Amino acid sequence: MACAPHPIERDMTPAIRKALDKLGLLRDIDLVLHLPLRYEDETRITPIASCREGQMVQIEAAVLNSEVQLQPRRQLVVTVQDASGECQLRFLHFYPSQQKAMAPGKRLRIHGEVRGGFWGRQMLHPQIRKAEGPLPAALTPIYPISKGLPQAYLRRMIAVALQRIQIEETLPGTVLALAGPPPIAAGHGAAAGSAWWPLHQALQFLHNPAPDVALQTLEDHSHPAWQRLKAEELLAQQLSQFKVRQTRAGLGAPALSPPADISSALPLHEQLLARLPFELTAAQRRVCAEIAADIAQPRPMHRLLQGDVGSGKTVVAAMAACLCIDAGWQCALMAPTEILAEQHFRKLTEWLSPLLAEREQSVAWLAGAQKKKERAAMLEAVAAGSAMLVVGTHAVIQDSVEFARLGLVLIDEQHRFGVEQRLSLRKRQSTAPEDARAHDKGMEPHMLMMTATPIPRTLAMTYYADLSVSTIDELPPGRTPIVTRLIAESRRDELIERLATQVAQGRQAYWVCPLIEESEALDLSNATATFEDLQQAMPGARIGLLHSRMPAADKQAVMAGFSAGEIGVLVATTVIEVGVDVPNASVMVIEHAERFGLSQLHQLRGRVGRGSKESACILLYATGDNGQLGDTAKERLRAMAQTNDGFEIARRDLEIRGPGEFMGARQSGAALLRFADLDTDQALLEWARQLAPQMLRQQPRLAELHMQRWLGGKWDYLKA
Known part of the structure; x- marks a missing residue:
């Protein structure tokens, strides 16, 4: 659908245009799909005497008195009266123009x-307008707005857009001829077998609902008009995912299977298995087989590897890298932080360097803080193709990095990368000159994304429908259970005493803080202050400090000291959230745990329990001024205390935060669901999943129009 200019452009100020752009209201269809948060009933007048406390009502009355009172604080108090009684209006913030009105x-x-009180009926900051003209015929919509965009102006824009837009039905006629979507037939707000509402009618109704409609059906989105909108949205989302998968199936990728004339007696992955001091779990072997089958195909793998904290994803990644290298292609592994990337580099170097050295090949390291000479040598090895495995941070995707023959990309904690960064790695192709490898050009590398935040089934069915998903659903033997305790901030000194005793007995601990330095905005303990406190309280122990602003060399020195057991307590920010593996560390203290997300708490807890000693995670929480924790914080901490299962944690996290926050919407760039609810709209989701591939095959024009209507220009984001 073509992008029409904004309606009412002649009186549009820069502030309004900025607000519209911020809300993504760029086309008529965007305005029409910008649906109300709630409604106000201004279609009737209620006599003052009939008003009940807590009611939202509209009265029509004459002003008896208007004065500014200074006690107990400055406020405008207006007394109004109709034929049935009086009501007092109070304004704590007001302008001279309001006084005049x-x-x-x-x-x-x-x-x-309406509120009750000593002085009778009152309203605080009610909406005021002149008593003139007919009453509205429909409920008044209240829209989501941004600074600089008045409700009245947005209402006019949407009304104009509704008048001038022509909405073509994109649901196939065979679907529209059937009864409405599953939840309606199941009795959610309409009679069984109700027909589909035409899309234009549904939109007109939701922007201007009749006053006799049951408000509950509008608020809980169970009205047939809402059901039509939710069905449309879920179908667009599913169409986009199936379309991406369909498009990817038509692309070329290297078939990563070892050549028949491989010189080594054993394939590289089998040599690695022989060197490892442990055996793979059944789940790891199953996942390795799934990946091997995928990358042996001449089309790009796009697979998500999920597993709980400590389930052994790194060794699975190493096995995939071995298959890639044996096939004569390079592999790149990118991690979000230098600490995590370095952990991977050390482990992979330990496992693979001796094997690659026999082939005159190597593992390369790329990070932002590298010395110029070292970086130049690494870049040369990557471009020449002698560095067969390249490990690093976002430095791996900088323009200066040229791969000779990139066949496989591994991205750890993929949700922590911006969508542009993931796209950049996907688009990396062979940069070799036109020689025997010229046929490599235009091929996409296979992609394996790893996450320690398991994806609940409902999210896998929606936002990850275009991915193959592999799950490591068992932990390696020898992991000790982690005991989780909730302790109030008031017992902090007692906790430090007990921690000092543990450290004196040779145990090591993490102490995680949410900030690095003092912040006036948040009254939280910070890492530097806690570091100094613990040094004074535990004079016999060596305390280390680690945070993201430290120079890379200092970080490495601190981590090396902690890994070697020289540092008893490591005070850190969330820089140690992923990747840090110190088996002797058996205590994790998380200060201001109520401020952390559930998946983040679980990630931090996973840093302990990696050795033979019993491990503990202490969630140190602070209550508000009223001495109580907020409901959301309480739910998070309760979930942490009740289970160590990462999949259950992820399910509860989704319940608490919703899909947008869970996925890190700001980083993903994906179009999140605005109207549908993954908990209550399962039947609609299943309906959309079944219809999407059928539409792409049989009605490609309607499918394309449907996606353009709902997704606009967000295609690139969906490909990442």
């Missing part, structure tokens, strides 16, 4: 919530 004798229509 509410001068004695003025007749007003007033909309607000």
Whole structure:
């Protein structure tokens, strides 16, 4: 659908244009799909005497008195009266123009919530307008807005867009001829077998609902008009995912299977297995087989490897890298932080360097803080193709990095990368000159993304429908259970005493803080202050400090000291959230645990329990001014205390935060669901999953139009 200019452009200020752009209201269809948060009933007048406390009502009354009172604080108090009684209006914030509009004798229509009080009925900051003209025929919509965009102006824009837009039905006629979507037939707000509402009718209704509609069906989105919108949205989302998978199936990728004339007596992955001091679990072997089958195909693998903290994803990645290298192609592994990338580099170097050295090949390291000479040598090895495995941070995707023959990309903690960074790695192709490898050009590398935050089934069915998913659903033997305790901030000194005793007995601990330095905005303990406190409270122990602003060399020195057992307590920010593996560390203290997300708490807890000693995670929480924790914080901490299962943690995290936050919407760039709810709209989701591939095959024009209507220009984001 073509992008039409904004309606009412002649009086559009820069502030309004900025607000519209921020809300993504660029086309008529965007305005029409910008649906109300709630509604106010201004279609009727309620006599003051009939108003009940807590009611949202509209009254029509004359101003008896208007004055500014200074006690107990400055406020405008207006008394109004109709034929049935009086009501007092209070404004704690007001302008002279408002005072003038509410001068004695003025007749007003007033909309607000009725409160009881010593002085009778009151309204606080009600909406005021002149008592003139007919009453509205529909409920008044209240839209999501941004600074600089008045509700009244947005209402006018949407009304104009509704008048001038022509909405083509994109659901196939065979679907529209059937009864409505599954939840309607199941009795969610409409009679069984209700017909589909036409899309244009549904939109007109939701922007201007009749006053006799049951408000509950609008608020809980169970009305047939809402069901049509949710069905449309879920179908667009599923179409986009199936389309991406369909497009990817048509692309070329190297078939990563070892050549028949391989010189080594054993394939590289078998040599690695022989060197490892442990055996793979059944789940790891199953996942390795799934990946091997995928990358042996001449089309790009796009697979998500999920497994709980400590389930052994790194060794699976190493096995995939071995298959890639044996096939004569390079592999790149990118991690979000230098600490995590370095952990991977050390482990992979330990496992693979001796094997690669026999082939005159190597593992390369690329990070932002590298010395110029070292970086130049690494870049040369990567470009020449002698560095067969390249490990690093986002430095791996900088323009200066030229791969000779990139066949496989591994991305750890993929949700922590921006979508542009993931796309950049996907688009890396062979940069070799036109020689025997010229046929490599235009091929996409295979991609394996790893996450320690398991994806609940409902999210896998929606946002990850275009991915193959492999799951490591068992932990290696020898992992000790982690005991989780909730301790109030008031017992902090007692905790430090007990920790000092543990450290004196040779145990090591992490102490995680949410900030690095003092912040006036947040009253939280910070890492540097806690580091100094613990040094004073535990004079016999060596305390280390680690945070993201430290020079790379200092970070490495601290981590080396902690890994070697020289540092008893490591005070850190969330820089140690992933990748840090110190088996002797058996205590994790998380300060201000109520401020952390559930998946983040689980990741931090996973840093302990990696050795033979019993491990503990202490969630140190602070209560608010009222001595209570907020409901959301309480739910998070309770979940942490009740289970160590990462899949259950992920399910509860999704319940608490919703899909947008869970996925890190700001990083993903993906179009998240605005109207549908993954908990209550399972039947609609299943309906959309079944219809999407059928539409792409049989009605490709309608499918394309449907996606353009709902997704606009967000295609690139969906490909990442």
